[in-house]
Amino acid sequence: MTTSTLINTAPVRPELGDFSSIICFRAVVIGIEDALGEKAAAIALISAGRARGRQIAEQLGLKSSVADLTAIAASLNLILGKEGTRLCIIDEITVDSTIRVSCRETICSSAELQGSSRKLTYTLGAIQGALEQMTGCRLRGKQIESVLRGSTHDVVEFEILT
Template sequence: MSISIENDLRSELGDFSSIVCFKAVVTGIQEALGEKAALIALVSAGRQRGKQLIEELGLANGNLPLPEVAQLMQKILGKDGTRLCLIDAIEECENGFRVACRETICSSGEAPGSPITLSYTLGALQGALEAVTGKRLRGKQVESVLRGSSQDVVEFAILG
């Protein structure tokens, strides 16, 4: 399967910008809205983007086996796609899914022990999974590279 997410939005600079600039946007949103409202806004923005990527590729509600979903999401969100994060695994867990990833945009550049949690990344993973599976989900980060884990891990519970 060939997946192309190139939009050629800028003829000279290309379609990607720096993590430093993205993190500055996050910090600005947190300062303007407060931490809780910013978290809600960033998760929502990520969710919309993840869903949009899957829909643009015509893969929504594809009833794909979980290993294929993991491969697909690794392709569109990893180094051959948007470079949001590297996905190591997607597994079924009690009442939903568990996603293990690394090099997330949300954790990048943060000091060990930082209280930062995945926001935009969590939302993008959620939106993509919702679009592929056709199930409404609620995500919660359960492990963090910033607090001693080798991966950022998110569990998504299936809602109703």
């Protein structure tokens, strides 16, 4: 049984399956940006991702139950990676005064041109929501590195608020 079947007990779409294309996701993001403006769209997409990240972590029983970084990274990969929603691959999580998550193949950076100013929005929100559920801490996130601007990973950093 895969994570996707744990999240949805039956396929939402019997013939096409539960996943859609990155091209369609990008069209939704661009449409929201055109309708609301870039800043309002970013707020909406981060919020939507955060809600989804919390929901998935809770559905998998990971609510305030994980404290070990290795276990958190493995759980995030299970939820968001190849066996889960395929949103991104989490390669590393580090903690000092903040939590840093290094990821790649993010849906937000996919098919973007090198040098693009696009930032992680939905992906950042989903990681934040899942981390908040798994750690029981409220977080504030921002992207600090991008594969679109020369980094090997998209890196998001979360300030621990509570």
